[in-house]
Amino acid sequence: MNPSQEKMDKLYSLIANEEDARACKDISEQACTEVPRNFFLILFSQTLTSLGDLLTSPKTVLTWLMTAVGAPAALIAWLVPIRESGSLLPQLLIGAWVRQHALRKPFLVLGAIIQALSLFGMVLVVLWLEGLSAGLAILGLLVVFSLGRGLNSVAMKDVQGKTIPKQRRGRLTGLASTLSGLLTTGVSLWLLGSAKEAGVLIYVLLLLGAAMLWFGAATLFSQIEEEPGETSGGGNAMRQAFANLALLRNDELFRHFVITRALLLSSALATPFLIVLAQQHSSSGALLGAFLLASSLASLLSSSFWGWLADWSSRRVLLLAAALASVFCLLAAIASQLEWALFANFWFYPLLFMLLSIAHAGVRVGRKTYLLDMAGGNKRTDYVSVSNTVIGALLLLTGLISALVASWSLFAVLVLFAAMSALGVLFAWRLKEVTAD
Template identity: 60%
Template sequence: MSAKATSAKATSARSGNATEQLYALIANEEDARVCKDIPEEACREVPRNFFLILASNVLTKLGDLLISPKTVLAWLLSAVGAPALVAWLVPIRESGSMVPQMVIAAWVRRKPVRKWFWTLGSVGQAVSVVAMAGSIWFFEGYVAGGGLVAALVAFSLARGFCSVSMKDVQGKCIPKTRRGRLSGLATTIGGTATVVLTALLFWDRGDPGVGFYTVLLLLAASLWIIAGILFATIQEHEGETDGGDNAIREAFNSLSLLRDDAPFRHFVITRALLLCSALAAPYFVVLAQKEADSDWLLGVFLLASSLASSVSASFWGWMADTSSRRVMIRGASMASAVCLLVGLIALVAGERTGTIWFYPAAFFVLSIAHAGVRLGRKTYLIDMAGGNKRTDYTAVSNTVIGVLLLVTGGFTALISLISDVAVIITLGLMGLAGAISAVRLREVTSD
């Protein structure tokens, strides 16, 4: 063997040892290769795969910030002269990636290696974001707005591939008791980076032009491209497959899980009730705007959301590796408590509480609770099943929740005709029911 080849091999070995040592530090154990629920050959690749999945998640979380429908895309539609389309952004962004997932899953589960679906979805999201940038740069008015919304539809569909395949790849490559901290660490790093980006990009910038936001979208697209390349290098071993001639028929057949699988049905009901933590957040912002209509409040809420993720996600992740069920209970209880507290104070004292910091502080606590709810239910779903059942669980759950999200959004919109406070109290009671439902879930982390 040549001296050059020997040197390259030694460098590779040192790099591998460094990866394993860092993984052992994060895993908080002497044997970094402890494995539960994955085969021995996959166990050997865990440290490297852990950091590849982590890096991919962090990059896409940053991309999500740069094309946030609640801030960036909403501003862009107003800037190009299509404000009437703003109402479609959040429903398309959230439900568009969930509703078709049963059909996507029927295709995905036929393949023994599924990382390529995540890579495909990541590249698809990048192409969609480039199309958004092209729409606002080359067109104006509702032509530009329509192009942006059409690109968002494609973005959401591509995201559906990532959602279905991520949980399956993570379940095959990362052992139980390590999945929660992976998700938590990704959210913490992404949240911290979000704080920095918020300060650098949006703080005290006045009114940025279309050119600034076009560059911003292209930057986001590049993050998804890099994430897709990293994810493609994951060492994923072949898993279970099954066939079927018709993906749509298989998709609707998988709905029988809701009828026949009682633990899964209970989880979906619980997850539906836990939507309260996501749906309540905009109403906190609405009440804050009534308290003081200051431009800098938007920056405060962005920072509150980012800080909540960065300070709490790893904590929730480590707890989820012990019991993801208890994380859901605690997150739901916290979300319910803050909603009911805010609602009752606003009901008694009036929507104007007299202090500008009350609603941002409550929003910060709600964001911590939402991080726990989100991470707990993701870890629970990954741990509760293996093989193709995990893919089916993910697809059916997301499809049902996507539909219920639209229904619940319409329901809360009707209640808001009475008052925003009534919506917050209703969602607080919904969260309390979710916490009670989560108490009755079975433990899956230690199975």
Template identity: 55%
Template sequence: MALKTDMDQLYDKLVEEEDTRVCKDIPDSACSNVPANFFRQVAAIVLTGLGDTLTNPKTTLAWLLGIVGAPAAMVAWLVPIRDSGSMLPQLFIATYIRAQARRKPLWVVGSLVQAIALLAMGAAAWLTEGLLAGLLILGCLTLFSLARSVCSVAIKDIVGKTIPKTRRGRMHGMATTVSGLLALAFGSYMMLRPPADGDVLFYALLLVGSAMLWVGAAILYHQVEEAPGATEGGGSAIREAISRIGLLRDDAPFRRFVITRALLLCSALSAPYYVVLGQEVEASLSMLGAFLVANGLANSLSAMFWGRMADLSSRQVLTRAGLLASLLAPIVVGLHWWNVLPENLHMWLFPVAFFVLGIAHSGVRVGRKTYVLDMAGGNKRTDYVAVSNSIIGLLLLSAGFLGLLTALIGPGGMLLLLSGLGFCGALLSLRLQEVQS
């Protein structure tokens, strides 16, 4: 009882701005459990967010494949399997999820399966090598992604039933801030004490430690109090999936949101090109550490700000973050191409740009998560999440072909191209409906 009182007081101090606690767009029975549910979900998201940093396919897993001697071609499959594999199946998974009155058990099981996949991945890295190690790691990553897709659909509805509207952005912002600080500490450690190039044990233990983070998140999430929700609309997975695609045709506000979200992928797709340009200037491990620190610092400093703003207007967050991401590239590319900075400042141009991009990407993520949560309730929310994530997953899978243009226009040209797409997304976001009011 004392712990519950303490959580109530802390919640009121950190989140509430008025004497009367907000309890909007959730069941009446869930109102008294909001503070405890808020902090349990923040803690669970922090743990999985840190785990995502430690198992990043662009860094940790890519290096791991090199250490175990896997064919270099396998590296190209890491990001598509991790990102698209967790999004594309959601259109079909949603049919089963929407038939469950409580979705918390699905998130818990999904989290535990992700932990099992990481443990198996660590064992594969430690016990095998070469082609076999690469195939086993990619197989474990596939299982990880499928479990991740279940969690992604389930958590949106759980948050929608347990956290009031105008407080969901703050929850995501707080979780992103804390996980960003922990990621910053990890990046600083990697800068100061980088592992040996062939230290397989380090990476195996890193995967085991990450698995324990998902186990801890499952334990925390199991304590979330969730009221039963809507279960209507079940049926054949294929038939239901096809009918949900019809949302893009029939639901104009949702269609506009999906197009906007697709164009604002520039904030995610631009990141590797800043790293590539930075490597052209300085290829040492200290530069890699600087990028890791910049990303962690950006998340920790900006997420709470974006979260609070998203609770007022997630549409405006998408607009401002999209403009920041799209206007950054022309400035950075211009300074790089024309070489107007002194050499000692030029090398820091890209970590600083990566920091600004991290702020923008954090805004896009918090804004679009809050927006889709507040657009609708019940199973319609589940359908929105499943359809939008599946479409974005398909686009991410096909985005690799866009990278073929790099040979023609270079990384700087790619940044300008993505910047143009992001600018169109920012302009389109101005036409989105306000969903917080």
């Protein structure tokens, strides 16, 4: 064993908290010998892509960018729906295509390159276009970006399942999230030190930086040692997923859960409008940094709390998170109408953004845990595929409605989101307890 390999094995053993760095579960014997190397390749690549996601978040940076280029508010309402539904809706088709190939690593590389090129395209938009044309171009490139993201999502699950042992996968994802969160905090603090207006240069640097991160991730993905896997069943899986849509008609609890989840889309869709309101008071780079910092802190502060609470009752997590989201959306609506000194304070909207993001994190943890606890085995898999497809479609519909309302009044669209969250509370209340069953 060469010295560098020995050091890698020791570091992996330390991270994995085991004496035998080759200990493996649920992967082949040959893949086991490559675990330490693959672990760090995936760790660093996921860190790069997670950081890139944070630097191009539709809730913060892209919303700021759309406002800066003079795009209409109605187009801003489409950012989150396109980003999320573009990753969810095509997964049935993408998954069937990917699983027809024995090696999935090339799709990781392709997905990362697609995302990088989309961001380079956004740089050109910032430099050359403005107004409606710039907004439409950014949305078009975001569609392409989301398709690449969906490709990465499907392929990564397969690659990680073949290369990383059980009981190490969560540790890998968590460590990557922590590293990217720390790096994002550094970027946020850099922006906080800027008292100047957030001009073209800042957006170009953020987009170029994120694009280079995805190119770097593509390079790391290409180095992963992957064994050929199964190639059968892709088409059958797709047909079965469409057939499973009958669950919405026949399974009352599942149907009720999907309605609850759909109503609570409001917690994600409302956040970009807080940035629009904040920019009415200031458009400095420091304020953009404050929002990025708020986003990072919301993730770091809330995940463990919501996770612990969800282990007690995922239904009550949904109840609490929905109630908080409704209150914070209503507060934002009130702030949009009143000219109080509090609402003009530099930190008011970043703080409200952080609180709403914490509520949204509760919605995400609660609905994921509820779905896991509601069923097991193949039925759980069916629930996931159907709910993701339906929610992807509903995201586009909700995006259309909120865009129309936002073009009329920001106050009205925030009241709409508050009302959706309040209805979400009522539907979550009617869900039965499944965590303790």
